[in-house]
Amino acid sequence: MITSIVESIHQVPAAEWEHLARSAGLYLSHRWLAGEAEDPTATCAYALVRDLDDTLLAATPLYLVRDEPNDSYQPETVLPPHLRPRVIAGARRGYHNTPLTAPGLGPGRRDACLALLRDAVRRFADHHGTTHWWPYLTTRAAARLAPLYPDPALHLEDDALIPLPGTGIDDYISSLPAQRRAGIRRERRDFAAAALDVRRQDLADCWEDAAVLLAGHQQDHGHDRDGLDAMTGLLKRQATAMGSEARVVAAYDGPRMIGFCLFYHHGTTTWIRAVALDRRHPAPHLYFNLMYYLPVEDAYAHDTTALHAGMKAIEAKRRRGAGVSGLYALVDPPS
Numbered sequence: 001m002i003t004s005i006v007e008s009i010h011q012v013p014a015a016e017w018e019h020l021a022r023s024a025g026l027y028l029s030h031r032w033l034a035g036e037a038e039d040p041t042a043t044c045a046y047a048l049v050r051d052l053d054d055t056l057l058a059a060t061p062l063y064l065v066r067d068e069p070n071d072s073y074q075p076e077t078v079l080p081p082h083l084r085p086r087v088i089a090g091a092r093r094g095y096h097n098t099p100l101t102a103p104g105l106g107p108g109r110r111d112a113c114l115a116l117l118r119d120a121v122r123r124f125a126d127h128h129g130t131t132h133w134w135p136y137l138t139t140r141a142a143a144r145l146a147p148l149y150p151d152p153a154l155h156l157e158d159d160a161l162i163p164l165p166g167t168g169i170d171d172y173i174s175s176l177p178a179q180r181r182a183g184i185r186r187e188r189r190d191f192a193a194a195a196l197d198v199r200r201q202d203l204a205d206c207w208e209d210a211a212v213l214l215a216g217h218q219q220d221h222g223h224d225r226d227g228l229d230a231m232t233g234l235l236k237r238q239a240t241a242m243g244s245e246a247r248v249v250a251a252y253d254g255p256r257m258i259g260f261c262l263f264y265h266h267g268t269t270t271w272i273r274a275v276a277l278d279r280r281h282p283a284p285h286l287y288f289n290l291m292y293y294l295p296v297e298d299a300y301a302h303d304t305t306a307l308h309a310g311m312k313a314i315e316a317k318r319r320r321g322a323g324v325s326g327l328y329a330l331v332d333p334p335s
Contacts, residue, residue: 001051002051003116003119004050004120005046005120005124006045006046007045007046008037008044009034009044010034011046012046012048012059017056019056019103020100021059022103024098024100025266025271025308026096026266026267026269027091027093027094027097028061028098028100029266031242032242035237035238035240035241036241038237038241039237041065041066041067042065042066042088043063043064043066045061045064046062047121047124049113049116049120057105057113058100058101058110059099059100059117060090060100060117060121061089061090061092062087062088062089062121062124062132064128064130065088069225072095073093078135079133079329079331080154083331086131087121087125087128087131088135089121089132089133090134090135094136096159096310096327097135099114099144099145101113111144111147118332121332131333132331133329133330133331134330135156135329136157137153137329138159138328145330149332151331151333154328154329154330155328156329157312158314158324158326159308159311159325159327160309160310160318161306161307161322161325162308162309162323163175163306164296164299164300164305167300169296169300172321175321180319180320184293187288187289188289188293190284191283191289191293196251196283197252197253198249198251198252199252200247200248200298201247201250202244203238203247203248203262205248206248206250207232207235207236207238208232209257210250210257210262210274210276211235211236212257214226214234214276215228215231215232217276217277218231235262238273246262247265248260249261249263249290250290251283251286251289251290253283258277258283258286259275259276259283259286259287260290261274261290265298267304268304268306269307270306270307271308272307275291292307309322
């Protein structure tokens with residue numbers, strides 16, 4: 001097998017990359033990574049493992065981080081004090097990460113590919129005078145990679161995935177315990193009674209209004225670097241890169257957006273990307289409807305079978321049917 005590092009995701013045909021990434025989720029898809037390459041805070045590269053017939057067997061994006069604006073991806077925030085890697089292996093955003101390997105590989109060949117992938121990432125980091133880490137690995141990914149690293153995986157957060165049985169939101173609600181069913185029906189009924197204008201649209205059509213709300217949300221939660229300029233740039237890049245795949249459901253009071261949810265239908269899953277509200281303009285159960293029920297309706301319309309609700313507020317997500325699994329970090333320590 002042959003390893004290499006290329007500087008652009010476009011040096012790998014999208015179909016070839018997606019053959020590996022199809023089951024890995026939105027944040028390792030070819031199109032998402034192409035958009036992330038426009039982020040000026042890191043230099044991107046891509047480690048590849050091929051066989052002698054030039055078939056792609058394993059891959060991962062790499063990010064040499066110069067300036068990390070997201071606290072949750074800063075080593076000094078989430079890792080022990082002696083570990084300060086500057087290279088991220090795998091997805092840099094979305095809190096969902098795994099190395100990519102070709103479907104159908106036997107365990108022995110898959111593990112050999114992962115070892116070669118680790119060696120390529122290690123050489124890349126060493127070339128830049130640093131080390132690497134894999135943040136927010138799924139439980140399965142952490143188990144497969146852990147034997148290749150000297151220290152055990154570190155638990156960072158928990159991740160919530162809500163299954164969507166049947167063919168419509170009534171089937172989802174019916175799958176929950178009786179007490180929760182009554183609560184959700186009340187939350188949806190009270191929200192509907194507020195008679196807000198609910199619009200479903202592409203992010204490209206509303207990113208400026210959404211950026212205002214997202215900047216306010218981030219700063220309310222202590223993320224001072226996520227001001228209007230930063231959030232405008234972020235949403236504009238996503239709108240440009242993802243096109244009609246970047247979907248928004250938003251609530252308006254007259255011409256004014258008072259809340260939105262940005263999400264993506266990818267594979268069999270709908271991925272919640274961002275939710276923000278105007279807290280100066282409350283509406284009954286606005287958050288729960290934007291975070292869960294309106295995206296669930298859209299998910300059923302697009303035939304996805306799960307809603308990826310992500311980290312934080314895990315108990316609220318459990319009450320809405322989520323299964324919960326761990327997210328881990330593996331770190332290559334200094335030699």
